[in-house]
Structures are given as C-alpha cells and as structure tokens.
Amino acid sequence: MAPAKITLTVEPRGKPIRKLPKEVEISLNGSGEELHIALSEATGTSIHRLRITKGSDRTVVPNSNGTTIKDTGLRDASVIHVKDLGPQIAWRTVFIIEYLGPLVIPALFLFPLRPFLYFNFSQPLADPSSLQQLTCLLLTIHFLKREFETIFVHRFSAATMPAHNIFKNSAHYWALAGFNISYWVFRPDAGAATETPNAALTYVGLALFAFGELANLNAHMVLRNLRRPGTTERGIPSGFGFSLVTCPNYFFEIMAWTGVFLVSQLSWSVLLFIAVGGAQMWAWAAKKERRYRKEFGDKYKKKKCVILPGLC
Incomplete structure (x- = not known):
C-alpha cells in the first residue's frame, strides 16, 4: 500500500517569494528535506535560504532526512509558512x-x-x-x-x-x-x-x-x-x-x-x-x-x- 499523501497550504512569511506555490503535496513518510527540496525547486530559491515553520505553533520543520512529515505533526490541509532568509x-x-x-x-x-x-x-x-x-x-x-x-x-x-x-x-x-x-x-x-x-x-x-x-x-x-x-x-x-x-x-x-x-x-x-x-x-x-x-x-x-x- 502506497504511503498516504497530504496537501499542505503554503503561505509566505515576510517578503513575498517568487513562484511560491499555494499548495504542496507530499507523502506523510516523506522527510523534511524532501519538503524543502520541493519548495526550492518550485521557487528556484536555494534550499538553504528557506525556513519552513508550522502555522499552528511556529515550530521549525527541519531540513533533515531523518525527520518525516508525520513526525512534525503536519496533517492534510495544515498550513506551513515559508520565509526567505536571504543570501547565505x-x-x-x-x-x-x-x-x-x-x-x-x-x-x-x-x-x-x-x-x-x-x-x-x-x-x-x-x-x-x-x-x-x-x-x-x-x-x-x-x-x-x-x-x-x-x-x-x-x-x-x-x-x-x-x-x-x-x-x-x-x-x-x-x-x-x-x-x-x-x-x-x-x-x-x-x-x-x-x-x-x-x-x-x-x-x-x-x-x-x-x-x-x-x-x-x-x-x-x-x-x-x-x-x-x-x-x-x-x-x-x-x-x-x-x-x-x-x-x-x-x-x-x-x-x-x-x-x-x-x-x-x-x-x-x-x-x-x-x-x-x-x-x-x-x-x-x-x-x-x-x-x-x-x-x-x-x-x-x-x-x-x-x-x-x-x-x-
């Protein structure tokens, strides 16, 4: 059985980010790193410039291969905030x-x-x-x-x-x-x-x-x-x-x-x-x-x- 996929609502935090999608689909078993990669590819922004936080409690979604989306507590229709940290x-x-x-x-x-x-x-x-x-x-x-x-x-x-x-x-x-x-x-x-x-x-x-x-x-x-x-x-x-x-x-x-x-x-x-x-x-x-x-x-x-x- 394929891992369940969820759709996250994406909102910019701070200045607008060019080509930032309004939604992103990802597997619950996908990693925080995969989420960062998906948004980096969509926006053309370096993965290291992106800071992703949960809309519910502002905790950071780590850019880590060892943390799954399920581990972060994100669920279908959850809101995430994406911030451009600027040149790194x-x-x-x-x-x-x-x-x-x-x-x-x-x-x-x-x-x-x-x-x-x-x-x-x-x-x-x-x-x-x-x-x-x-x-x-x-x-x-x-x-x-x-x-x-x-x-x-x-x-x-x-x-x-x-x-x-x-x-x-x-x-x-x-x-x-x-x-x-x-x-x-x-x-x-x-x-x-x-x-x-x-x-x-x-x-x-x-x-x-x-x-x-x-x-x-x-x-x-x-x-x-x-x-x-x-x-x-x-x-x-x-x-x-x-x-x-x-x-x-x-x-x-x-x-x-x-x-x-x-x-x-x-x-x-x-x-x-x-x-x-x-x-x-x-x-x-x-x-x-x-x-x-x-x-x-x-x-x-x-x-x-x-x-x-x-x-x-």
Whole structure:
C-alpha cells in the first residue's frame, strides 16, 4: 500500500517569494528535506535560504532526512509558512574568513608594517625582540590549527548562515585577536619587547600553550566522530576532559590562550581577548549543557561546570 499523501497550504512569511506555490503535496513518510527540496525547486530559491515553520505553533520543520512529515505533526490541509532568509554563506567559509585575519595580521604588524605603526617612537626602531617573535609564532600556530580544523576536522550541523553576519562574526577575531593583540604586544615598549623576559612566565606559558592546543584538537576529534559525514545526528561525547566539564574544547582553548598571555609577559590585550571569548564560550557551553540534558535525559551524566572545572 502506497504511503498516504497530504496537501499542505503554503503561505509566505515576510517578503513575498517568487513562484511560491499555494499548495504542496507530499507523502506523510516523506522527510523534511524532501519538503524543502520541493519548495526550492518550485521557487528556484536555494534550499538553504528557506525556513519552513508550522502555522499552528511556529515550530521549525527541519531540513533533515531523518525527520518525516508525520513526525512534525503536519496533517492534510495544515498550513506551513515559508520565509526567505536571504543570501547565505557556508559555515566553513565563515570560519576560514574569521581566522584569516588573526592568522596574517600578527606577522604583518611585527615586520612590514612595523615602521608605519610605531612611527612616533624613537627612530630607528629596534628590531622585534625574540619574545615578540615567539608570541607571533604562537598566534600563527594557533590560527593555522584553527584553519586546518575548519577544513579537515569540523562537521557542521547547519550548512549556511546569513551572509551579512560574516562581518559581525569576523569582528571578534580580526579586531581583538588580530589588531588589538598585535598592536600592543609588538610595541617597542611592550612587556614582550624585553630581551630578559621572566623565564618562569615564558616556560610555563609555552607548556600551557602546547598542552592546551593538543588537548583542544583531541576534543574536536571526539566531537567530529560523534557525527557521520552528511548527517546532523548528535551523540554524547566522552573521553579526555568530557567527564569534567560540558565543553573541554573551550577549557583547553582558554588554557592555550593563558599560555600566550604568560609568554607575552602578561599583556592586557591578550587578557581582554580571553575575557571576551571566555564569556561567549561560557554562554555556548551552558546552552549545550541544557540541550544535552533535554535531548538525552538520564543517559547523559549532568555536569555542574560547563567550561572550567570547579568554576560553575
């Protein structure tokens, strides 16, 4: 017996969508992805620009092959609202652009742009100190790793985001990690400009940076392996760090940046980046903890601390 088909009433939400049909027929066993494809083909609009919600309660009909129309609660003659989200950009591209700024800015500030940035200091300018060059190297390693993970490690639950958000998303990294840290740490009078740095700060900082980067990469590999390629399925992460906090990847990220802070001889500009980024990561981690508890129930071992062990 063929699966029952239903007819949904289609209404635009927001600005009108060209060629949007007034009705669409689909099988109850059809997926949310199939519904998105049908409306995308009818309108000539990218599937990633369409947001479909139920008219009854405004809940989203997911663009997922794992959710059937029956699962969503839609029935014959149900109303769905379709919104055009506007031009989209791939999440992978977003991250590549975000990290590109702080990847190249430190070396530019330290070498070719140095005479132009610090023209008001006594001339001729002293060459960058060994510690300033080391700090630049740590920044470069960190963001090269980020780019590597973006291209080869991360699997994204959402394919795209609104294109105009790229400027907002990039501002944090380009401004705070790129311009802010580079300008202040590489100044001729910065703490890192010394040729006799505090050895304890330097070596402890290097150890924290190396451990934090490697542990962070390991956590990202654990999260990657929870999701099969091409799917948006979720799982409960386990492994090094995950028994302590919800998001050990954020914990190790902060650890690595603390290492940069120490190597820079306690530059306030690095501390500012850690504080702003840490606050945002805490919000993301708290949201993920709530989602884990809701999605997995008793199967999930609840965490009191979402990022820093002992600091909840």
